[in-house]
Amino acid sequence: MGIETKFQVKARAKEYPIFLGTDLLRKTGMILRKEGLTGKALVVTNSKLSGLYLKPLVGSLEQAGFSHQVVIIPDGEEYKSLAQVEKVYDAAAAFRLERSSLLIALGGGVIGDLTGFAASTYLRGVKFIQIPTTLLAQVDSSVGGKVGVNHREGKNLIGAFYQPAMVITDLKVLDTLEGREFKSGLAEIIKAGLIGDPDLFRYLLTQSEKVKKRSTNALLEIIRKACLFKAQVVEEDEFELGRRAILNYGHTIGHALEVETGYGVYRHGEAVAIGMAGAALIGELVGISRPGVWEQTMELLKLYGLPVEIPGIPAERLFGRMALDKKVKKGEIRWVLTPKLGEAVIKDKLPPEIILEALCRMGAIGGGLSS
Ligand SMILES: NC(=O)c1ccc[n+]([C@@H]2O[C@H](COP(=O)([O-])OP(=O)(O)OC[C@H]3O[C@@H](n4cnc5c(N)ncnc54)[C@H](O)[C@@H]3O)[C@@H](O)[C@H]2O)c1
Missing domain, CATH: 3.40.50.1970 (Rossmann fold)
Known part of the structure; x- marks a missing residue:
């Protein structure tokens, strides 16, 4: 049965x-x-x-x-x-x-x-x-x-x-x-917890051993919660005219990294994990996120062995990639940030210096913005 x-x-x-x-x-x-x-x-x-x-x-x-x-x-x-x-x-x-x-x-x-x-x-x-x-x-x-x-x-x-x-x-x-594919999927579940479901966040934090062992009950719980969250967002905005864009949390940096490294280097979820670490840091640096959100985001990503660092790529190059992304609107890079765990907001017009600082703190190579 x-x-x-x-x-x-x-x-x-x-x-x-x-x-x-x-x-x-x-x-x-x-x-x-x-x-x-x-x-x-x-x-x-x-x-x-x-x-x-x-x-x-x-x-x-x-x-x-x-x-x-x-x-x-x-x-x-x-x-x-x-x-x-x-x-x-x-x-x-x-x-x-x-x-x-x-x-x-x-x-x-x-x-x-x-x-x-x-x-x-x-x-x-x-x-x-x-x-x-x-x-x-x-x-x-x-x-x-x-x-x-x-x-x-x-x-x-x-x-x-x-x-x-x-x-x-x-x-x-x-x-x-394969383990790497499993982890890549977990990154999307973690994303759902971070931007929309604090219960899922807590479950992932406290039940990591069961999740990592792929226990049936744990999988049932996290897959159900993640699907329900995505389904609810999609219900509200099927054609991505507004709120659905929060599902791109971690994708601004993540996608730039995938393009810059030529795909194949990172699994999608791994790139998104790095992107979520970056978005959490940016949220903290611009003062949108409550204290502790970045630390807790990092704790969860590391708990599941997901990458949180940018390899030695010039920060400015990555930033340039973000500006070329198809999701950019009227030349403005859009950011999904987490004011608190389980909540997301969309922001544009963030100061480029802060983005570059965050990228450098995560391992990208610095050098300032050229005009
Ligand atoms: N439609 C959407 O909303 C949406 C959202 C996110 C991603 N995507 C797309 O999804 C694709 C990535 O999907 P993916 O990560 O599932 O990759 P994938 O479909 O390439 O599968 C990854 C690897 O796992 C193997 N595999 C699949 N199931 C397996 C199983 N049960 N046991 C052993 N091996 C298995 C596959 O053969 C493949 O080698 C991308 O093309 C991306 O654009 C679409």
């Missing part, structure tokens, strides 16, 4: 459930049927996950009477591309997928984003089911409806807002997730 919980996410166009528990892969077909879904199912996964989890999923689809086919994408961020989406379209056309048919993503954020984009565009929209298999995908990319692929000019340049019909999150798949 597995543990199981279900909660709803509300988006403008529809409301959909997230099933969270153990042993759900083998129950997927039954869950889909219970929710009234029938017909054809095209599963999209990658070359690594197909060996690990395709069999129980396909078995459960068969048992529940779904006719199904599978598309296998090579493993890696570089395959989050239009060329691979076309492969999904080809399979969908050959399988004669209809609007009521299902496109099922079995994988991490790469497979989820790519499959979701294919689902949003094929026949102007078929039913999209997410089965996220990384911690990051379970708490972040599978919630909120952003789908898309990369373009040679930038990450996630092509995409849509397209909500899934359902998310099925099986905690057991995390058993095979």
